[in-house]
Amino acid sequence: MTTLLISLVALAAEGVAQPPKPALAPSEIVAAAPTADWVEIAPTDLLVMTLASGKQAIIQLIPPPFSLGWVGNIRTLATARWWDGLSINRVQDNYVVQWGDASEKKALPAGLAAMGEISYETPLASPGFNPFSKKDAYAAATGFLKGWPVAASMPSPQSGKARSRSARQPSFSKFWPIHCYGMVGVGRNLSPDTGSGAELYAVIGHAPRHLDRNIAVVGRVISGIEHLSSLSRGTGALGFYEKAEERVLITSIRVASELPTSDQPRFEYLSTESKSFAAYADARANRRDAFFIRPAGGADICNIPVPVRKKI
Amino acid sequence: MTTLLISLVALAAEGVAQPPKPALAPSEIVAAAPTADWVEIAPTDLLVMTLASGKQAIIQLIPPPFSLGWVGNIRTLATARWWDGLSINRVQDNYVVQWGDASEKKALPAGLAAMGEISYETPLASPGFNPFSKKDAYAAATGFLKGWPVAASMPSPQSGKARSRSARQPSFSKFWPIHCYGMVGVGRNLSPDTGSGAELYAVIGHAPRHLDRNIAVVGRVISGIEHLSSLSRGTGALGFYEKAEERVLITSIRVASELPTSDQPRFEYLSTESKSFAAYADARANRRDAFFIRPAGGADICNIPVPVRKKI
Numbered sequence A, B: 001m002t003t004l005l006i007s008l009v010a011l012a013a014e015g016v017a018q019p020p021k022p023a024l025a026p027s028e029i030v031a032a033a034p035t036a037d038w039v040e041i042a043p044t045d046l047l048v049m050t051l052a053s054g055k056q057a058i059i060q061l062i063p064p065p066f067s068l069g070w071v072g073n074i075r076t077l078a079t080a081r082w083w084d085g086l087s088i089n090r091v092q093d094n095y096v097v098q099w100g101d102a103s104e105k106k107a108l109p110a111g112l113a114a115m116g117e118i119s120y121e122t123p124l125a126s127p128g129f130n131p132f133s134k135k136d137a138y139a140a141a142t143g144f145l146k147g148w149p150v151a152a153s154m155p156s157p158q159s160g161k162a163r164s165r166s167a168r169q170p171s172f173s174k175f176w177p178i179h180c181y182g183m184v185g186v187g188r189n190l191s192p193d194t195g196s197g198a199e200l201y202a203v204i205g206h207a208p209r210h211l212d213r214n215i216a217v218v219g220r221v222i223s224g225i226e227h228l229s230s231l232s233r234g235t236g237a238l239g240f241y242e243k244a245e246e247r248v249l250i251t252s253i254r255v256a257s258e259l260p261t262s263d264q265p266r267f268e269y270l271s272t273e274s275k276s277f278a279a280y281a282d283a284r285a286n287r288r289d290a291f292f293i294r295p296a297g298g299a300d301i302c303n304i305p306v307p308v309r310k311k312i
Helices: A002-014 A026-031 A068-079 A160-164 A275-285 B002-014 B026-031 B068-079 B225-229 B275-285
Strands: A038-040 A046-051 A056-061 A087-092 A096-100 A130-133 A141-145 A148-153 A174-177 A183-186 A200-203 A217-223 A248-255 A267-270 A308-310 B038-040 B046-051 B056-061 B087-092 B096-100 B130-133 B141-145 B148-153 B174-177 B183-186 B200-203 B217-223 B248-255 B267-270 B308-310
Touching: A026 A275, A056 A068, A056 A267, A068 A217, A068 A248, A217 A267, A217 A308, A267 A275, B026 B275, B056 B068, B056 B225, B056 B267, B068 B217, B068 B248, B217 B225, B217 B267, B217 B308, B267 B275
Parallel strands: none
Antiparallel strands: A038 A267, A046 A056, A046 A248, A056 A217, A087 A096, A087 A248, A096 A200, A130 A141, A141 A148, A148 A174, A183 A200, A183 A217, A267 A308, B038 B267, B046 B056, B046 B248, B056 B217, B087 B096, B087 B248, B096 B200, B130 B141, B141 B148, B148 B174, B183 B200, B183 B217, B267 B308
């Protein structure tokens, strides 16, 4: 309702009778959000990936409590310059772009955490979770946490936790990050392997939510995804490039905090606990701006991308 | 359950104790489907789009009762060779590739139906609809009809139709096609304009379901989507190319039935009423093949792409 109210208020201020204006578009709500609703992303949470073409993609690492071991490994790998000179080896349409060591022989740096077979779900204090929808095929609920799309499960009916709560105020038990467009995950071999973080992919198609809780989500591309999503698709099985010369060379991947201050990219995201975000999410789910004739009345969590912009 | 049963039956036939085999992957179920489960697509329902590079994308037009007027117009436009020499003018990342007349001055051929402001929903006999899931943010149910992903609404509680049915056997009232990856829709100006069919787009990102019931879905790219999805993104507003020379020239768009028989592409889709499709959809929603450690227990309708293949 927020966006509708905004337009009615605007009309009242003008003090003249005229047909109701269309409500603000989601992008207009974001543009109007006050500075206080934006949260700067620490340079230690940004990776700068530079391709041989000079084009760059910037990845935000996922915050705690998600995927801690892998995210730590990724910082170690970047600091060791492990990806420099390696390549993008797989581009599968409507699925992923994947990079790492095509030879599968490059030694990993010292100091990586051994990631055993651990759960991809995390318990956490429910109050930090801002639920958005229960109409989801993959989870009891979806919502946002610290600027990220997150899914939640309910405790099983047999558990004491479930019994101690009323049906009207359910408490979620486990949480996990969602594979939306642009999300970055950790390639792995068959279970019990969970990957080290050296082999990474970014989603370039419809959200492959069947990967949720099967692979570690470690970040998201917040700038330059088009330099990955527009690459030629590989013609081998699973979209791997068949010839070495098709691979796309990676000049470097750096943690932004290791770059000279003047080269550090600065980005901020719209706080998912802000009123601006609530209005934006509502407008994404109920488009009332001029083009739309029928608001959907709901939205898939991956159709509410968290606004991220350069900090000026 | 179908795929799990298949592997247990296979084990029993072998008659030896061994660890359970992983179930078939969705692609293996499709590969094993009998010939009788495949439905050939008529050449009158296929458009062949040839780019100046020689690369081709093949579009299947949506069958009745959906979008009839626009689909008729599109056949008329192709027969009139209206798109030949025009271009792809817009590529917006995670959204659409759009083509048509950049000059907005080319006269339309005679014989196009005038598409006034009409509903994008269609009533039809429910038995033709194969429901798959009710866990959807945009519709009362999603499922399949004649090989297409389709959404359905319930009659309003006040209507006589709703009252006459029991709660256990709900009857859907209206149906509409879904904007999944690869779907083709009709560009339009602000309502009441609904577009003629001359300006078209294909989805190259996460399903933009907020467009459902706001724009006519007229087809889907069944081959060569990678030649559209890998194009350079436009840098203008909404992903339009800013310079004329960036546009991607279209050599021709033809209805396949107008091509010499030897040049006509032949494709078939897996019947969405077949047992093979039911097993495939179940396996997409519950991945039990070797890579997966945790089946999702459900799937978004756009994560169950209807299998389409060349007919040999």
